[in-house]
Amino acid sequence: MTGSEKSSSFRLVYVPGVMPDKWVRVWNERHPDVPLALTQVPAGAAAGRLLDGDADAGLVRLPVDRTVLSAIPLYTEQTVVVVPKDHLVTAVDEVSPEDLSDDIVLHPLDDVLDWENLPGRPAFERPATTADAVELVAAAIGVLIVPLSLARLHHRKDLTHRPLKDAPESSVALAWPEDATTDEVEDFIGIVRGRTVNSTRGRTQPPAQDKPKRDDRRKQPAGPTGTQRRGSSGGAPKGGKSGKSGKRGKPRRRS
Template sequence: MTGSEEPPTFRLAYVPGVTPDKWVRIWNERLPDVPLTLTQVPAAEAGGVLLAGDADAGLVRLPVDRTALSAIPLYTETTVVVIPKDHLVTAADEVTVEDHLADEIVLHPLDDVLGWERPPGRPAFERPATTADAVELVAAGIGVLLVPLSLARLHHRKDLTYRTVTDAPGSSVALSWPEDAHTDRVEDFIGIVRGRTVNSTRGRQPAQAPRKGERTEAAPTRRKQAAGKQTGGARRGAGGTPKSGGRDGGKSGSGKGARRGRPRRG
């Protein structure tokens, strides 16, 4: 790399609620010469950011366009309902949509990430533009809000609390990148989020054992070594006498008189 070239970087996009701090720290320890830059993007725009080449990979919320993006699911978040601290629902540790929220006004922001087929409860007069706006409406006593736990913590307020909703859909977080841009740097980050060690083969397939009847590279060498032991000199009999390797089994050159048997009578 010449002095005029910029150092290589890895650009990671992430959506609100996701905290990549641990993985970033490991990256900086393992690849100190490759700066990692973070960019927070709205959940609905994450796929477009990756496809436009504005990030090398992203921590996104599923689903994504699997015809153009690869994705590795990482975890699924618990869904909670955000409510005022004096709300009746706070009497329970866990709630259900059917038993506790059916009569509530449930706010459904335009950036909702839970993917409801049909939002629960009673609809509000107007949909809030963002989750942050919906939280403000909850604080004003206008309704309640269902979100992944991380978003409830992200928008925490002292006058609000939350309870787990056991029958609501969850939100899954995944590592995603364009299918045609699976680079070595992307593979490095995959290894980090999957917990691979620094000495990992980074997903390379280990050498497979040969199938039965299949020759290996070492087999000819072993056969040559074995043959060398047999033919590396004349085979020796008892007492170190050389034996011939001919068909007569050592009889040739010994003369007729060497044959054993009963003597002929004269």
């Protein structure tokens, strides 16, 4: 699809934890004639939906394959540990990986954090999803480490969370197929970047006309006037001497 082609709708996918509401609202205000079709997809499926042509753009979690997808990082989330409300770590404001050494740390198959060494003790089985892992935390089977937005998404009254330091973080980005940068994609880029409706949005604009140089402006003729001021071109300079006197003197007496 070329940049000049128009879609009947703008198809946006987003991953769990991302809240696109404010951007969708701005889109609907600016483009009432182009509906925005919003679809939530698992984090691991977002890139495939874009490459298969099932969506025009997506709010995804990094990393993505930059050889086929363009991406603009938007923000990086804080990492937290989700625990029962009576867990020992609730006594502190921030948790370190060492504080979890005696805990079973659940590692769901859809985990979005890039771990080198997961803290704590591993579970016998990996939960299929983050939602399943939250249920296990509520059953006091173990604890779970996730980005803050996912802890909020799966909030339960019997669970709480604390920031975890020295842990990997998850970044959210706007991504789209590199060979399909349409006008609608450019418009949505402008929205997520906070551009106003009158901004150029990166599109090519006609070159501005050159302003006259300062010297040229000095040389421009003055507008027409009823009479020329004294000292202007064609008149005698102010305070200067003219070739003839303005008054006739008395004639000399002949002897």
